[in-house]
Amino acid sequence: MPLPKSIATVCLSGALPDKLEAAAVAGFQGVEIFENDLLTYDGSPEEVGRLCRDLGLAVTIYQPFRDFEAMPEPQRRRNLDRAERKFDTMQALGTDLILVCSNTQPATLPEPERAAADLREMAGRAARRGLRVGYEALAWGRQTSLWRQAWEIVRLADHPALGLILDSFHTLARGDDLAGLEQVPADRLFFLQLADAPRLSMDVLSWSRHFRLFPGQGELPVADFLRDVLRAGYRGPVSLEIFNDEFRAAPVRRIARDALRSLILLDDAVRAGAPPETVPAAPLPAAPQLDGLEFVEFAVDEPAREQLAGLLGTIGFRRAGLHRSKAVELQRQGGVNLVLNSEPDSAASERFEMFGPTVCAMALRVDDPERALARAQALLSPAWQERVGQGEQRIPAIRAPDGTLIYLLRRGTDIWADDFHLHPAPAPAVPPLTGIDHVVQALAPGHLDGFVLFYRAVFGLESEPVFELPDPFGIVRSRTLSSADRSLRLPLNVSESRQTGTGRFVSAYAGAGVHHIAFATDDAAALVAAAPDAPMLDIPENYYDDLAARLGLEDAQLGALQRGHLLYDQDGQGGSFVHAYTHAFQDRFFFEIVERRGGYDQYGAPNAAVRMAAQARQQRK
Ligand SMILES: O=C(O)c1ccc(O)c(O)c1
């Protein structure tokens, strides 16, 4: 049996009953009741305790109890009286554990013996009522800011009702680790809180109060931390304590589901090396081996289908097949398949009715679709089954967090011959595309961390740190997820401004969606030269002047780039990147042609501002 999963009410939005219900529906077994959530609620602690029991939730802890230890008199006495009143609340709630976080007051005395004596007194009073006290080092505590200091005080106090509480954020944010934890007797480890975070350079209090993330969304080694705690013998609940401004503002059910998904993934990450009784008996089905995108599907109607086929035709796409029973056509250029779906009464038409022309599905080639689907389901992403015609293939699918369908195809199988009448394609007039290099999605603010967790968890993608890209009308934040072999690359863009290209796209779609698709080629200049009708985005001369100055390109190379409206980037290891953009289709999504040379592994971020300014000009024409 894995350890019980718990979540602090502070992670979730809404009134206290909404938080509790969301935690229970997601599948948590316990909750930490945050004092503020109780104080602001108009029901008694008894009612809250009853509600938790009715929902099948244990109240794992009541917290926080602040600024208690090592205070001079008369605060010392007052604090002990205050503790008695909190014990009453705990008994009404039905929990036996209170979290005392280390004192942040300037008046606290620099005397561990005093802190220990006060905690011992509090623990003695708690024990008389069958209650316990846990002591946690806040990273910004006045005298106690490291777990080893907190342990030293607990050890000195030496009371069976007093133990240590560990919180991954406070330890990892300080660059500290758990070396030496095995010296702490396991029955002194009272509680475990987990939180991840992005690496930020700011004061640790603000970082902790606003930017914590669920494990797997950030950059801290939370799995290693958990493994160390389990190895030290801890057997209590594993509890998420995430202070995050976006989570507090988001729909509570969505955040609660992300929370549980993060713990399911974490259980699996620590399997190797964790005591077997602390993790689920069955491992998660392994993440799929990915082999790129077999197709991307657009929801269109007849006029949009014709216009989109027209735009694609300028870069060499041709109609290569028609579906046997549905209004669906296959457009193909080299190794790229795009499906244009105008079938009424389908998942695609539903998307089209809501949003207009938009990407409604992506198909991933995987080693084992059934295993990939089982993993997705185990990670709380339900299967989706599209209506199929007689004799047609059933393709397993799941839905991305924005509702986009993700089909799972067995790599190496031909999915086209059964369902499509295929036409022999005429020899292309332009150099062939070799595949889909990347697919960029624009997300509504507040959705990035949930998407990152979904793709990391379900598909085992790796994520890169956030880039900030300047659009003329605001900042676009971009974080890329990709498979280790780079056969799948998914940059995710978010903008707080509604005026940026990303922001306008998101408001037009009232949500998230594919904002652009980059096609790979071996020779971008040749492709653009052979596609004179392609509406390529104009790039200002200043850009090429700067390129010459910055990178010292030769005149011939510079001239070729400029003629082709091509952008250029280099990495420090001899790799380079040549890319160009089409105009947007109906001011919605657009296409990019990319050529990677010499192992270049980025996305031309230095050129993003030039591209976004050119698109803003284009949009105003
Ligand atoms: O930010 C705080 O004050 C705070 C309170 C309680 C905790 O458990 C914690 O980790 C932080």
Ligand SMILES: [Mg+2]
């Ligand atoms: Mg904590």
